[in-house]
Amino acid sequence: MRAEISTKNIRSEFVQRVEELSGQDLLACYQCGKCSAGCPIVEEMDIIPNQAIRLAQLGLEDEVLNSKTIWLCASCFMCFSRCPKGVDFSKIAEALRMIAMGTEIEHYGPQQVPWEIAAEAPQQALVSAFRKFSL
Amino acid sequence: MKLCYYPGCTLKDKTTNLDQTTIAAADELGIELVELPNWTCCGATYPLTEEKIANLVPQIRILYNVMVEGDNRVTTTCAFCYSTLKRANRAILNDPIKRKRINAYLKDDKRIPEYDKETVYNFKDYNGEVKVVHFLEVLRDDVGFENLSLKLKKNLEGLKVAPYYGCKLLRPPEEMEFDDPENPRIMEDFLESLGCEVIDYPFKTDCCGSYLSLSAPDAATRASHLILNSAVKNGADLVALTCPLCYYNLDRRQEDIGNRFMDFSPIPVLFFTQLLAIALGVEDEILGLDQHYIDPSPLLREKKLVT
Structure with a gap:
């Protein structure tokens, strides 16, 4: 991956917005990788959680917003409960999802659920998925 | 012993076995689970961004209704309900801005035909008075x-x-x-x-x-x-x-x-x-x-x- 690292990106509005929405200090992360080591969904991700935080730190907006990773966080908080710096990746992922959705109201909405799944999935799964993946 | 019980939506439809066995087992142990009247969805997941305050209203509405019923504890078996109710209650206790804004929502909760000034003026703020306990905790601490x-x-x-x-x-x-x-x-x-x-x-x-x-x-x-x-x-x-x-x-x-x-x-x-x-x-x-x-x-x- 080719990426431009510049102070312009690092101090961009995007970085400020991620920190504001998530309430997390992105630069607190020192890339130990404990979040990625414990993540139960990491095998499905294109970039792993600590890489997503690194991209956000550097203000590489397109790279992080176009990753599959932000849509694969189930907010189980395994990463957060093990993070030595107290960084909550689940909150960062939620902030990134909100920015990525922008004005596209639904990333995953009722139309995407096959009816046979909707008929047998527990209500809480439907409510959670719509809450996490639509604005 | 009577205990206020919040079943949650999945227990009334897809997993009635969890609901029925909880009530029957509690009954055998001498605990009467009193279902919260007119309960609504808990919102399932706790909102993780600072701006989604409206997503905390369903949880606090439930806890507010528990308080109105005169209870200071509510129990649930669903891990989602337990988590989201407990975290929302914690937010109310520790965050004065969220507390104020969510109470403002609750105050306006009446449907328009039922809206009367008296209830609005007599509205008592919810300040995190209700304790959320999981049924496992009831078994450990009460039984x-x-x-x-x-x-x-x-x-x-x-x-x-x-x-x-x-x-x-x-x-x-x-x-x-x-x-x-x-x-x-x-x-x-x-x-x-x-x-x-x-x-x-x-x-x-x-x-x-x-x-x-x-x-x-x-x-x-x-x-x-x-x-x-x-x-x-x-x-x-x-x-x-x-x-x-x-x-x-x-x-x-x-x-x-x-x-x-x-x-x-x-x-x-x-x-x-x-x-x-x-x-x-x-x-x-x-x-x-x-x-x-x-x-x-x-x-x-x-x-x-x-x-």
Whole structure:
């Protein structure tokens, strides 16, 4: 991956917005990788959680917003409960999802659920998925 | 003892076995679970961005109604309801801005035809007065596990059970304050008090894939396989859990797991309250064993626990 690292990106509005929405200090992360080591969904991700935080730190907006990773966080908080710096990746992922959705109201909405799944999935799964993946 | 009970939506539809066994088991223990009148959805997940304050209103509306009913405690068995209610209550206690804004929403809660100035002026703010407790905590702290083992009608001796916690009960640990996030004991202690043999395995606190079950089913299948396979390999007869979504992923998803992982052998998944109800001698019809994808009846019949 080719990426431009510049102070312009690092101090961009995007970085400020991620920190504001998530309430997390992105630069607190020192890339130990404990979040990625414990993540139960990491095998499905294109970039792993600590890489997503690194991209956000550097203000590489397109790279992080176009990753599959932000849509694969189930907010189980395994990463957060093990993070030595107290960084909550689940909150960062939620902030990134909100920015990525922008004005596209639904990333995953009722139309995407096959009816046979909707008929047998527990209500809480439907409510959670719509809450996490639509604005 | 009377206790206010919040069942949650899934317990009234997809997992009525969890609802019925909770009520029946509590009844056997002398606890009357009084269902909160006119309860609504808890919102399922706790909002994680600072701006989604409106997503905290459903949780606080429920807790406010518990307070109006004159109770200072509410119990639930669903891990999602427990987590989101407890975290929202914590936000109300610690964040004065959220407290003010959510109370402003609640104040305007009346439907327009019922709107009258008097109720608005007499509105009493909700300031986090209600304590949210999980039914396992009621069993541990109110009943006591030692006391519980004296009340059993059937001992579950010889049943090898793998406890599964999942994510919502334990994490984030600072907010949930439920048990040790890496080495929890409450489910083990509970199962031991029923006489079960507890099987230890490394994935009991891992996530089952949660609601990714809908948006990324393959991820949930792989995560669930890891948990179930580990329980099977460590010698478990069945998996015990508390959450209806974990139950869906670990039980119903065994069809997909079987198709994808050839070496997998199926294992029944039961709610902890079903085991409790069996041990307390609740009638078999209430157990709802016919609702499972992997039928636990042959195993339970072999152990002479159901007929």
